[in-house]
Amino acid sequence: MVVRLAMNRAWLLALFLLVGNSAAAQTEQAPSAEKPAAETPANHILTPPAPVAMPTIDLPPEAPPLTAPVEIDVVLTIDESGAVTAVEITRSGGDVLDGAVAAGAKKFTFKPATQDGVPIPVRIPFTQKFEPPPPPLVPAAPELDAFIEGIVATHGTRSPVSGATVAGLDSETGRESLVLSDANGVFKLPVRSGRWIDVRIAAAEHDKFVQKERLAPNQVLKVKYLIDRKSYGQYESFVRAETDRTEVSRTTLSGREITRIPGTFGDPFRVINVLPGVSSAMSLLPLPIVRGSSPGNTGILLDGIRLPLLFHLFAGPSVIHPEFIDRVDFYPGGFPVNYGGYTGGIVDGVTRAARPEESRVDLDVTLTQTGVLVREPIKSVGVTATVAGRIGYPGLLLGLLNPDVSLGYWDYQARFDGGTAQRHWSVFFYGAEDELKRRPAPGQDMQTVARFAFHRSDLRYERSGEGSRELYRVVLGYDDSLFGGDNQQVAGNGALGNGTWSVNPQFRFRRTPIPWFELNLGAESALRTVTTPPAGPNPVVSKNQTDAAQLFNQNGFFSASGVFAETVLRVSPRLRLIPGLRADLYDERHSSSASVSQWNLDPRFLARYRLSDSERGIWLKGVIGRYHQPPRLFVPIPGVDASSLNLGLLASTQYSVGAEARLGAAAEIDVNAYFNSMDPILFDLTVNPTAGDVQQAQPSYPAWQLPPANRSTPSDLADFFARRSGRSYGLEVLLRRRDAEHLFGWVSYTLSHSERRSAEGWIPFDFDRLHMLNFVAGLRLPRNWEFGTRVLLQTGTPLTTIFGQNVTRSDGQFRLDLRLDKRAVWNKWLLDFYVDIINATEAQEAGGLVGAAPIRYVIPTVGFRAVL
Amino acid sequence: MAVSLALILVTVLAGDPAPAPAPAPDVHVIDEKERIDLQQTDNVRLSLPTQSDRDAWASPGLRVQLGYAYGILQGTGPALSFRSKGAMFRPSVRLDEYWALGVAMLYGTGPNGQRWSVTAEPTFFPWRQVGITVGLGYGGLAISDPNASAGRLRGPDEIVSRDLNAGERLTSCEGSALSSLLRVENLFVSGALFATGPFAQVNFQWTRCQVSFGRIDQETGQQVLLTQWWRHNGATLGWWFAWR
Incomplete structure (x- = not known):
């Protein structure tokens, strides 16, 4: 916490x-x-x-x-x-x-x-x-015949400053009168008229203030003195209450840790790429490889519910305004039973409730988007409303390069919080749309090539009391995705759009009847009905198209329902045992084929043991658990979720042991060793050819000519539907300094082996990286500067030669990201300015989806943000 | 009364031995109407400067500079000569009146591509805001000769990577290596937080150029690359916009 x-x-x-x-x-x-x-x-x-x-x-x-x-x-x-x-x-x-x-x-x-x-x-x-003793008080003398009556407030926020020392120094006599501002920042300072008075104000956490005043006899000067804070950082320091942890491998990031990391565009969900156990199929794409699992095996969730689209245009900003995200919980594996439907990791963005009195206006502008957030209490009904929206126009820049292509996106969020701490309710509406248009021929109108849209209504009611908590929730949704659109020339296979209505009811119950026993129960369901428009005229039929239709054109009804139970046994102050059990039922019904059902029963057991009685003692921890999930595409697309149940469920058995310890007030270290057995694996993301493919004659191209786009690819969708097995094992180390005072950051290291079984035996996974080292730091500097850096060092991914599949590796990768934030203070508002440079040294990136042909890029971003 | 209580509280917190009895200060009470008047007043004052602008710029602290640069890079040997326009970003720390340490990032144009460099730079200020900087770091090119005719190199026939011979020349270059520079600048202080001014620099760039032809070495799994070292000497003029 x-x-x-x-x-x-x-x-x-x-x-x-x-x-x-x-x-x-x-x-x-x-x-x-x-x-x-x-x-x-x-x-x-x-x-x-x-x-x-x-x-x-x-x-x-x-x-x-x-x-x-x-x-x-x-x-x-x-x-x-x-x-x-x-x-x-x-x-x-x-x-x-x-x-x-x-x-x-x-x-x-x-x-x-x-x-x-x-x-x-x-x-x-x-x-x-x-405090040192105050200077002797100067009583109001008869010659002090005027008053400065004022308010001391913080420059920019106008918050009153209490306890500020306000001194008036007579420049001729050297006499000084002195008062303190009250709780509202108000003071009344007697001064002598007719001469210059040096007004000096001193207050904790604020810069010195100096001003000159000259008053007429008996004048009362009413004035506001705005004094600068030493720092206008949003987060002044941390209050860290160590709660009773009941999981093994969770990392929670919040505050500056999720908004000020270079290379993340300030998006909380991107930060997981710099945590232990995580690599990426390719920089900037939302394809996390968590402990060697395929990207589709990791759940990207918002308050425990799957986000249908994570980033605009797949590589842009996230679809949820960062201001709504309070923290990000990341489980690289071994997650508890309240999470189901995934066999890799869990990334859960947890939203925050607005405070009853909270009010703010937040406007941000970058080269590619504009966003606004307004939060205001509606006191008459006891509700705090937060409304936000963003519109993206990357197509303006892209249009300079290619006027025949248009890109755009928008999103919205509206949240209403009400009730009390014990009876809290919220309604959260959010949605987004991305659209890609292309001009099919000169002179013709732009036509939609792809569109991804979703809308959600999240209704929640939470009730908590002495030792208990209940959550009742239902999320209603509609997704609308379109591939190919009305231009069949683009996709070659007509419209592949779908419309999906969904309902996600959820129930959680926690009860602690006695201090050493806690019971957690839950039930949830995800019901979807998919309607696909008929294909356009002259549809092209191919094997790949049929396979794609299995993913995207899922006319029918789908359901995923789960129940779980977990107990937390506090056997002693030093020992926690957490057994749990989860059951899921998946069902798929099509009008054109027989229905398919799959189910699983997943037991999980976690344990934590503290080596000493000291609160700061070392915790040993371990988890063993069984995990299942339906086949799922490797990238979130609205309307495209689990499918192909006829292939069965993916399964993994996860083992992890580790230790964690606090190092001082703000630092900690966490070490985990893990082993995941994955059998079967479906919808695995693979890119590398086999040795036999490599031995075939290669076409060659001159340096000035790109390879033709229709070059045969070594893998096609048939590989995607193949049933495989795999394993991963490794070591993760996280040395972290939390966001306290001026500095935060961490060093994370991962030693990873991820393998797949092939005809040649165990071979490395196409996206396996043996070593991954991340260094992240954020430093708050005087005059409202903040500096952040991220350094990534990682080995390359496997490559295939004539001697075998994945027997060598691509070049390693170095990446340096920098970010500089400046907060300018105006009388009534604050202006943030930042520069963020991704891959500042233009170091080449190889491996992953890039393969053996390295790419170079640098992405500078400049942004402004006004806070009222 | 609130003022008196606050004063007493400060005294108690400080733990100061009880001072000799002093005349009680006059307490000027502000009633509610006056408070409302105060809240609504538009008479707002900010602090006067506590140091001169020039002193502020010479004092230790963070500086951030954005710059525009125009330069010529003269290639030696097989290297392609070209002109470049670019943007610069330079965070630095002013250590004292005479010295600063910074990192400059340059991203500029090149023929059919771009150039970049990242250099670590100590700066010496012999007089006011006149600075002399030496930089050493990492830089690179991703350019190609717009006038080169296709097929000057037999790329498609290459099956293994190699360095070019003396008589051969790459018509494009993608790579990086050492970059160094010497810069003279002067910033005109226009406020405690902003300064601007010109700079001139000479720079030297060594580049390990590599070109691929879309072919993979079947034995190593890596691209088949042709490699050649290029060297450039350059001169650049530009303008800084600086904040502290």
Whole structure:
């Protein structure tokens, strides 16, 4: 559970207001007592600790005289009874002050944090600030015959600044009057008229302010002084409550970790490519290879429901405005039973509920798209509405190169949040459309070549109480995809469009009747009915076309239903056992053929054991589980989901063991070894030829001529439908510093072996990369600059020679991405400017879909974003 | 009253020994009407500068420069000569009054393609915003000779990769290697946050050019490539737009 908020002594008094909403961090607005309780990554309800007594920590008499404020950062460990059991100094102020804080903080008492109503230990940061004594007060003398009456507010956000010292220095006499701003930033400063007064304002976390004023006798000057913050980062620091983890291999990213990574266009879903266990079939394409599984085996989900389209035009921005995404949970494998229908990994983008009082306008403009987001509470009905939309016009740039092609996209989101923390409801509408047009001949009108569109309505009601939580949800959808359109010359096979209506009901139930026992139950279903328009005149019939129709023209009714049960047994404070069972039933009914049903029963068992009693002890962990899924295309396309049940279900058995430990207040290390047995594999993404293919005579082309487009490909759709088996095993290491203070980032390393069985025995998977190393860092700098970098080093993918299939490898890949953000502050709004350069060194990329013929590219992006 | 309480609170937090009794300050209470008036006032003031613009630019901190460059690259030996227009991006850190460290990225045009370079650059400021920079890094080309006639090399007959002989010449080049430069610049400070000015630089580029013909070496699985080293000497003029 991660909450980003500025914390100091005063704020801690309101901690119970703040920690309660992991989504509360997107803006710098003041917290509210009406925030719903936090939803942890594992979908627990976390109630933060509330302070009961916090005795003042006095400056020790033996401390040296202070001439400037001294801040001491500590991390408090609060046990199940609410007592502070440990105080860890993370920023020292010297031995004397550190000792005073450590002793004083242990006298704090809290109402303990709870998870689903069960008291749990947590760790929270706390800052103790010792102020130097204020300068002697100057009483209002008779000659102070005028007043400056004003408000001290933050430049850009206009948030009032309380406790700011406002001093008026008489430039002739040197006399100074001094007041403090109140909770609303208001002050009234007596000054002498007829002479220049130097007004100086000092406030924590703000730059110095200097201004000159000259008042007439008895004048009352009403004024607003806007002072600059030292940093306008959206996320001031982290409050990290360590919840009871009940999974083995989950990485949760949030905040700057999902919006400021170079090379991701600020899209949360792209960030998984820099995590352990993940490679890509090709840069920028949403084809993640997770632990050696085919891209279609990894679920890309939004709040646990499959997204029908992930990125606009497959390589553009994601179809959901990033502001809606609170965090991304990534499971490279071994995921719990509440996720079904996938045999690879899970990427779950978790949306956030808007706070009742939250208000903002967000406008972003880049060279290829414009987007707007408006969030506003509707107080009369107790609802917070968030409406967003984006329109993309990459075709404008593309049209400069090729006026006969047009590309465009749009998306929309509208979310309404209401209720309370215990009874929360939301309605979330979202959808998108991509369209590619092409002019068939000079002088003719543009005609649609491909169109992908979807619409969803997500209705949710959550109820939580003491030790329990229930979720009732239904997602209604309509998909509309078109291939070939009205121009048969383009696809050669007439229209391959479809219209899909879908209903996804979902139910979740969590109950913790006794502290050591937790029960999780769930049921869900995905029902789809597909209607394909009749093929155009003169359809071309080929084997590939027939195969494609099996994927895209799925006239009929499809259903996938699952139920699961899981228990969390807290055998001791150091041992967690989590057995679970999931059952799924898949059904496919066509008017032209017999119906097909498939089912599976997947047991999964997870265990975690802490080596010591210390809260910061090393956790050992392990998982063994069985996973099934229906055949699914390797890239998400609206209206195209699971199909070809007659081929059977894909299956895998996954084993993983590992260890994780915290390294200080903000760092952690996670190591996992895994083995996946995949049998059978269907719809596997393959590109490499066999050795026999290579031995055939190759056509050759001069350097100035591209190979003809109709060159025979080594693999066709027949390979796609082939039944294969495979295995993958390796080691993943993640050394991470969370987004605390100014620096965040991680180093991830993966040693991977992914193999497929062939006639020659076990051979490497076409997209296997033996070593993958990622370095990611984000640094917040003075004057509202932020710098980010990502470095990728990975070995190449297998290549086929006459000596055998996949016996050698392509060149390795190096990639450097850079990002620079600047936030400019205006009186009432903020302007973000960023430069993002993907592959800044234009290093060549080989392997994967690129194969042995490397490509070079650089993608610079410039963007602006205004926040009101 | 709120003011007095706040003052007392600060004193308590500081733990300062009790000072000698001082005359109680006048407390000026602002009533609700005055607060509303204050909220609605349009009389807004920002801080006056706390240091001169020139001092601000000479002080340590991050700088970001965007630049436009126009240059000539003169090829030696088989290398193709050409003119190039480009955009530059240069984040740097001003270390002190005299030194800065940065990284410059150049992306420019070339015949039927592009050129690029990424160089690490220390900069010395002998006087105000006049800087002398030396850069060393990595750069490359992806260009082809628009005037070359097809078939000057027997690419389709090659079955293994090789380096070209002295008498042969590639008509296109894709590759990268070492890039270096020497730059002189002057920025005119037009505010605490913005400066702009010209620069001139000479640069040297070595490129390991490789050309493929769409053929795969059946024994290695790799492309069949013809390789030749090209070297360019260049001169570039440009203009910076800089922010701090």
